[in-house]
Amino acid sequence: MVSEHSEATGDTSALALKILVAGGFGVGKTTLVGAVSEIKPLRTEELLSEVGQLVDDTDGVDQKVTTTVAMDFGRITIRSGLSLYLFGTPGQDRFWFLWDELSQGALGAVVLADTRRLQDCFPAVDYFEHRRIPFVVAVNCFAGARSYDAQDVSRALDLDQGTPVVLCDARERNSGKEVLIQLVEYAGRMHTARLLDSVS
DSSP states (O other), rough: OHHHHHHHTTOOTTTEEEEEESTTTSSSSSHHHHHHHOOOOBOEEEETTTTGGTTTTTTTTTOEOOOOSOEEEEEEEEETTTEEEEEEESSSSSGGGGHHHHHTOOOEEOOOOOEGGGGHHHHHHHHHHHTTOOEEEEEEEEETOOOOOOHHHHHHHHHHTTTTTTEEOTTTTHHHHHHHHHHHHHHHHHHHHHHHHHHH
């Protein structure tokens, strides 16, 4: 995916990669996209309603007043010639039909996890594993939550060997940027290995 800017300037060395940010309801996807984006992020949030309380589990995130109903979008330049287009997915299962559309052409994904509600990221992990889309699990370290190391989280989620687990603060730009760098490096290794397997 080459950015419009690179096409307009004739600079074909500039690369824009599509990254998904997924995870359960209230885990911090919108926060992460907003924290790292160098442009004003596009958000499709709506206020939580009484009707939604019947289907949205707000236990543990009772301060949450809005929810993403389509996607979040942001952009970050990792280095000269490399930009990431970030697509935050909705967390509730009734919006999962959007994931197939959003995942088209994605290099990889960040699965945000909250150790207080770790089970909420199982659907995202399953989704990306079954579609062979490289992903990293980023544990959003909420204040007051019990801390676990990366190996504990990897075992609890029964991740494939080698799937990276990183600790982060979704509110902090540098922390989010480091997660994205690790994803790009991991996805690059995975795609290279698959390419080599296909020609061997």
